[in-house]
Amino acid sequence: MSQTTPAEVAQFHVRRTPLESLQHFLHRYPTMVPVLVLIVSVIGFGLVAPNFLSPFNLSLILQQVAVVGTLAAAQSLVILTAGIDLSVGAVMVLASVVMGKLGVEMGVPAPLAILAGILCGLAAGWVNGMLVTRLRLPPFITTLGTLNIFIALVYYLSDRNTIRSQDIDAAAPLLKLFGNKFQAGGFVITWGVLLMLAVFAVLYVALNMTAWGKRVYAIGDDTEAAALAGIQVNRVLLSVYMAAGLICGLAAWSAIGRVGSVSPTSFAESNLESITAVVIGGISLFGGRGSITGPLIGAIIVGVFNSGLRLLGVDVLWQLFATGWLIIIAVAVDQWIRKISS
Amino acid sequence: MSQTTPAEVAQFHVRRTPLESLQHFLHRYPTMVPVLVLIVSVIGFGLVAPNFLSPFNLSLILQQVAVVGTLAAAQSLVILTAGIDLSVGAVMVLASVVMGKLGVEMGVPAPLAILAGILCGLAAGWVNGMLVTRLRLPPFITTLGTLNIFIALVYYLSDRNTIRSQDIDAAAPLLKLFGNKFQAGGFVITWGVLLMLAVFAVLYVALNMTAWGKRVYAIGDDTEAAALAGIQVNRVLLSVYMAAGLICGLAAWSAIGRVGSVSPTSFAESNLESITAVVIGGISLFGGRGSITGPLIGAIIVGVFNSGLRLLGVDVLWQLFATGWLIIIAVAVDQWIRKISS
Amino acid sequence: AQEPVKACVITKTDINPFFVKVKEGAEAKGKELGVQVMGYAGKIDGDHETQQQAMESCIAAGVKGILLIASDPKAIVPAVEQAKAQGILVIALDTPLEPATAADATFATDNFEAGRLIGAWAKGHMGDKAADAHIAMLNINATQPSVDVLRNQGFVEGFGMDPKDKSKYGDEDDKRIVGQEYTDGNEEGGRRAMEAMFQRDPSINVVHTINEPAAAGAYEALKSFGKEKDVTIVSVDGGCPGVRNVKEGVIGATSQQYPFKMAEMGIEAIAAFAKDGTRPKATEGLDFVNTGVQLVTDQPVEGVPSITSDEGLKLCWG
Amino acid sequence: MSGYVLEARGLTKRYGRVTAMDGADFDLRPGEILAVIGDNGAGKSTLIKALSGAVQPDEGDLLLDGKPVRFASPLEARQAGIETVYQTLALSPALSISDNMFMGRELRRGDLLGRWLGILDRARMDRIAREKLTELGLMTIQNIGQKVETLSGGQRQGIAVARAAAFGSRVVILDEPTAALGVKESRRVLDLILDVRSRGLPIVLISHNMPHVFEIADRIHIHRLGRRLCVINPREHSMSDAVAYMTGAKMPEGVAA
Amino acid sequence: MSGYVLEARGLTKRYGRVTAMDGADFDLRPGEILAVIGDNGAGKSTLIKALSGAVQPDEGDLLLDGKPVRFASPLEARQAGIETVYQTLALSPALSISDNMFMGRELRRGDLLGRWLGILDRARMDRIAREKLTELGLMTIQNIGQKVETLSGGQRQGIAVARAAAFGSRVVILDEPTAALGVKESRRVLDLILDVRSRGLPIVLISHNMPHVFEIADRIHIHRLGRRLCVINPREHSMSDAVAYMTGAKMPEGVAA
Numbered sequence A, B: 001m002s003q004t005t006p007a008e009v010a011q012f013h014v015r016r017t018p019l020e021s022l023q024h025f026l027h028r029y030p031t032m033v034p035v036l037v038l039i040v041s042v043i044g045f046g047l048v049a050p051n052f053l054s055p056f057n058l059s060l061i062l063q064q065v066a067v068v069g070t071l072a073a074a075q076s077l078v079i080l081t082a083g084i085d086l087s088v089g090a091v092m093v094l095a096s097v098v099m100g101k102l103g104v105e106m107g108v109p110a111p112l113a114i115l116a117g118i119l120c121g122l123a124a125g126w127v128n129g130m131l132v133t134r135l136r137l138p139p140f141i142t143t144l145g146t147l148n149i150f151i152a153l154v155y156y157l158s159d160r161n162t163i164r165s166q167d168i169d170a171a172a173p174l175l176k177l178f179g180n181k182f183q184a185g186g187f188v189i190t191w192g193v194l195l196m197l198a199v200f201a202v203l204y205v206a207l208n209m210t211a212w213g214k215r216v217y218a219i220g221d222d223t224e225a226a227a228l229a230g231i232q233v234n235r236v237l238l239s240v241y242m243a244a245g246l247i248c249g250l251a252a253w254s255a256i257g258r259v260g261s262v263s264p265t266s267f268a269e270s271n272l273e274s275i276t277a278v279v280i281g282g283i284s285l286f287g288g289r290g291s292i293t294g295p296l297i298g299a300i301i302v303g304v305f306n307s308g309l310r311l312l313g314v315d316v317l318w319q320l321f322a323t324g325w326l327i328i329i330a331v332a333v334d335q336w337i338r339k340i341s342s
Numbered sequence C: 001a002q003e004p005v006k007a008c009v010i011t012k013t014d015i016n017p018f019f020v021k022v023k024e025g026a027e028a029k030g031k032e033l034g035v036q037v038m039g040y041a042g043k044i045d046g047d048h049e050t051q052q053q054a055m056e057s058c059i060a061a062g063v064k065g066i067l068l069i070a071s072d073p074k075a076i077v078p079a080v081e082q083a084k085a086q087g088i089l090v091i092a093l094d095t096p097l098e099p100a101t102a103a104d105a106t107f108a109t110d111n112f113e114a115g116r117l118i119g120a121w122a123k124g125h126m127g128d129k130a131a132d133a134h135i136a137m138l139n140i141n142a143t144q145p146s147v148d149v150l151r152n153q154g155f156v157e158g159f160g161m162d163p164k165d166k167s168k169y170g171d172e173d174d175k176r177i178v179g180q181e182y183t184d185g186n187e188e189g190g191r192r193a194m195e196a197m198f199q200r201d202p203s204i205n206v207v208h209t210i211n212e213p214a215a216a217g218a219y220e221a222l223k224s225f226g227k228e229k230d231v232t233i234v235s236v237d238g239g240c241p242g243v244r245n246v247k248e249g250v251i252g253a254t255s256q257q258y259p260f261k262m263a264e265m266g267i268e269a270i271a272a273f274a275k276d277g278t279r280p281k282a283t284e285g286l287d288f289v290n291t292g293v294q295l296v297t298d299q300p301v302e303g304v305p306s307i308t309s310d311e312g313l314k315l316c317w318g
Numbered sequence D, E: 001m002s003g004y005v006l007e008a009r010g011l012t013k014r015y016g017r018v019t020a021m022d023g024a025d026f027d028l029r030p031g032e033i034l035a036v037i038g039d040n041g042a043g044k045s046t047l048i049k050a051l052s053g054a055v056q057p058d059e060g061d062l063l064l065d066g067k068p069v070r071f072a073s074p075l076e077a078r079q080a081g082i083e084t085v086y087q088t089l090a091l092s093p094a095l096s097i098s099d100n101m102f103m104g105r106e107l108r109r110g111d112l113l114g115r116w117l118g119i120l121d122r123a124r125m126d127r128i129a130r131e132k133l134t135e136l137g138l139m140t141i142q143n144i145g146q147k148v149e150t151l152s153g154g155q156r157q158g159i160a161v162a163r164a165a166a167f168g169s170r171v172v173i174l175d176e177p178t179a180a181l182g183v184k185e186s187r188r189v190l191d192l193i194l195d196v197r198s199r200g201l202p203i204v205l206i207s208h209n210m211p212h213v214f215e216i217a218d219r220i221h222i223h224r225l226g227r228r229l230c231v232i233n234p235r236e237h238s239m240s241d242a243v244a245y246m247t248g249a250k251m252p253e254g255v256a257a
């Protein structure tokens, strides 16, 4: 009744500066924010960093981003339900250690070893989900706890030993499947990159076109309302944590391909990196808001920054500095866009 | 009108198992939960770990806990406003590096150097607070960003060098003030322990007996309602982050006393440890609920576990494992107690 | 060919002074020889992924050679091979890769020897009392990197105990070893670990520490117990603060390593390689180029070669 | 057979020291409009939550068509055909109107995509949602894809009522459905309630609005101090009687039916 | 001097594509009860938020006692003596009743502890809070230290109204204060409003309850499509007139004052 002034009319009598026009455009298409940040940073680094725009380097960025990007997909699911999963990195390393232990050290056939690793990810997700839904522990605390537990298991199972690339090649080369590459016009794409894209594509369909997706958003938005509206909150939440665990299991397979070996010390920082990708991608930490395409772009943005700064030969100190500001600025831009509606 | 059945009456016609009685007791006095966990774990370790109950060991636990406990006080303030501060550890290290750099390397009089370090903590808190209130960035993201920035500054200022204990003794022994100890009937107490207790005492008064404290709770509880009720949310929030920064500055002074030197690499894990202490202490991560006495007890509980497990000679792996379960169980107990009211 | 020769130096972290000195040494030598040096580091100890990314960026930047202190000497091998396939000279510094032949050359401190030296010194220093020594082993962290294992096992052997499986510690059954603790290689961790050790056995009289910051922390703990006079601390590194601690009696003896030299040799090798393709050769009897290690102590022990702290101070870094 | 659609005996619910329900009885006849009135804090909302599965009573029994039931969640009550509009509405602000209407009972496409992958039939859901809202006449909304958070309080209430009316098959429960509504909208909701009754469905209506209650209720359940005080016939008692019973100023003569 | 206590001219507020206020005027005379009525979504709450500093209008002016003002926050409006009960109540659930009553204007102790350290005078705050609530007669609460989250919707409303009535010095604004209240409590709130007026304070009352509005309002501001349609005198127009204007079924003859 009060929407008698549609935007079309409003645009005639409200003068806008170009900046305001941009703000309104982005407000209407919020998923374009990370895309824009990505474009600006690629162009920026292209101008100043030598070799940055070479197909080789660009495909390298995608390869470098593949594992953390896949983890960011898992993290996004949990964050959409207003949770947070501090354990994604630990679950991934645990799953990859299981794959290596079984497939290389114990001589289990590779497909079985991989399956066991992925199931291990699923089981870890199940544990997180049960703690969150049955004991009603806040996800932050639950996963802070299981993070410690899963790392302990990694140490226990791996005996702190890396399984060497050559040994994997000899015993179970299938573990390195996602490290395989193919050429596409100067670009070198690994299967791990395709896995990441596939995971995001599946999540896109599941979140936007199925009842499950609607329920995930509804729970993140207002859990109590969702429960009163007849959604089985606990079941959906459990499925979300299990899906996240499953994706971590897939990421583990991809990580073996990426690193070439099974390394219990790799990806120690990947948990914070996945969160960074998600927030730069415009998904709200309060749940229920944001598109799943965002974290994919967010992960690539982080990759672009790291690569660009490295090519510029900037000291690690300033890389840290830049990452800090990137996080703050990306989210500040997001807030600035939302401003017109508050 | 409907409270026509006060608890006194209810207790006559409702039979309770001892467990239910305990649940009701703790529900009425929720601050007793961490105290109970503490008592149980002290008794438990006392039974199995040799020397655990010696005054020497008990005072050692307090000494070990003093720095993280002080940080937990800062963290609690922020968490009470429904925020989180991932940068407390980095701010503390930054402040201690400033103290050392000025007081030892540049020959500034010790009191001035210490003041500068504390002001540096305050300034870091101000930066966090401004980003949270002016740019309206979620605290998690803000402090994830500034965490990187502050660490970069630590690298920059310290040049990655430790300042030695002997050099401090020569140039500015005041920096090590909080490492001094005194005896009290077999117990050895450092000034750092007293500082921690003093910080908690001041916060107790400020949070429970002043308008500022009421406002902190109100904002954490429901920010929008607090704003509509006329609270200057931004001003209070800024003051909270600044107070947290100030406490980190004090913790920095205490840390120099504890470690004996100014070490840019120490306390890397102290941020997660402070959060662990806060949640074990029963402060809700959603803000507005919990008593400031909790995190003090929470920090001591973690210290008791670490000390007890070490005395038992358990592998670090199992210490991680135990810490994980401790977090989950402590918060699960908390939830179980709250259960009767939902 | 007007492009300057480019080289990368990749270290474990950017906070440990040892790694910083490697980088500075490389940069200084690079300036001298006209090699442009770019420095990278992992974010925390054990951060393999960032190192792998740095390797790739170095390839993308078209460098001639890479100096690498590997966080995970096994896991980095595929990335090293990728670089070698692009005609890049890869030199492992400080930590040999596994297998060591994966790198074109290795310039390293012999960490086992470093450990052995301080072990032998401690044994000699104690004399007869060595038979009933109470030894605390303060290591780095639960991931047990190879440097940590080598120094630990070297110490064990040097002290005349049986290290059993040399690829890990904690499997020794010599009663003189009270236990193993982790320090994270910093002062706070050193103090905490020492406090725990002391409670397990208040008669500890020898402390092996992974590095000098951990040693300084352990000393603080002992001082607070009033035991600093009764206990001998040994360590590895040879940084200037550590050597000064030797001079002042905080640390009994430390094995000094030479990051500057390591880095300079590395850059020299890359410059030579860029000029005419010559590759460096390993030290006789070792599968790596030993950059040397010397024991620094002011209480020399017969049969264990050492230099004084004053000499050490002239050679120290950081 | 008791002849009641929904029946409750001796429901009790305690919250720590507060007893929100204290042996409350309740019954609903087929096809009737039963109003529930009572003071603030009398426990009406708690009673309704117990009937609709949102709260599990500590004691007491629930009977649906004479058979004992137990609802562990709102979903179970809904599956039994009991549809509820809560005082808090239970809408998800960031989702669209149509998404909210079909929350928890989304329609899938009839083809393989729908059957195998669970792909939703958005077009059909949008169409039905628009029909239902237009039918209700409550809507001044052009865009069914609009987010609920952009609607006014009254508009939101309209969505919630429309949802319950559209999907209720056994009982429809409304907790103060007109509290936030304007005159015209309130009128439409009352008409809608009568409309639902004419379809043979019984309705439970909680309201503080006496004129509304006396206009449409067949029976009035008066709640006081956590339990049912009496049930009166609006044609035999005046509004002021009802208010006097509610507030305890007067005691009803007859015993509760 | 316009003779108005509070005046607004051409207030406009846009939310993205939605225009919630579209050149709204408003005025309030000293000592009067002004009712604001209008359809759901007409923009009443937005108007009230603009008057009380909770929303900053995009365009338009605000005058207090004839002088232009601008409220950047609810606090500034409160400091100017404008006290508001919002539809959402603005209470902090985890704090006690007394804490909520004094939120943002806590009383300090008179002694040194109070003056130097800002220590609160809890006893005095509790006493005053209890007085105010008893005065209001709304309270069935024994314990002033009870947390607000344990109160029923109606009880909470009572607290919010009592707070505004106790502290308002220039204008009291009430957004649907009786929506969630029972008959008895509604009656008390209406009495309270009359009581406040008798103290000389003007009141703005937003309500959908026509009988209440016609009973106590001195003038009725009718809001439609984001702006003031007209102001009518309840003694010169019938309820059905007012409803017809509100809904657009009929246009008022006279021009708005």
Ligand SMILES: Nc1ncnc2c1ncn2[C@@H]1O[C@H](COP(=O)(O)OP(=O)(O)OP(=O)(O)O)[C@@H](O)[C@H]1O
Binding pocket: B002, B003, B341, B342, D015, D018, D019, D020, D038, D039, D040, D041, D042, D043, D044, D045, D046, D047, E149, E150, E151, E152, E153, E154, E155, E180, E182
């Ligand atoms: N979750 C809860 N925790 C504690 N007490 C509660 C809770 N829910 C309700 N109560 C208490 O139970 C009593 C009944 O509340 P209820 O909401 O059922 O009343 P009501 O009759 O619906 O009131 P109103 O008309 O104001 O909505 C109140 O005193 C309230 O304080």
Ligand SMILES: Nc1ncnc2c1ncn2[C@@H]1O[C@H](COP(=O)(O)OP(=O)(O)OP(=O)(O)O)[C@@H](O)[C@H]1O
Binding pocket: A001, A002, A003, A341, A342, D149, D150, D151, D152, D153, D154, D155, D180, D182, E015, E018, E019, E020, E038, E039, E040, E041, E042, E043, E044, E045, E046, E047
């Ligand atoms: N924060 C907001 N964002 C977007 N639209 C809003 C916002 N707040 C209000 N609106 C829109 O502004 C219009 C006016 O809303 P407002 O709440 O002022 O109406 P109202 O007259 O108070 O209605 P009711 O009687 O139902 O409370 C509505 O169409 C609403 O959808």
Ligand SMILES: [Mg+2]
Binding pocket: D044, D045, D046, D087, E152, E153
């Ligand atoms: Mg109610």
Ligand SMILES: [Mg+2]
Binding pocket: D152, D153, E044, E045, E046, E087
């Ligand atoms: Mg409104």
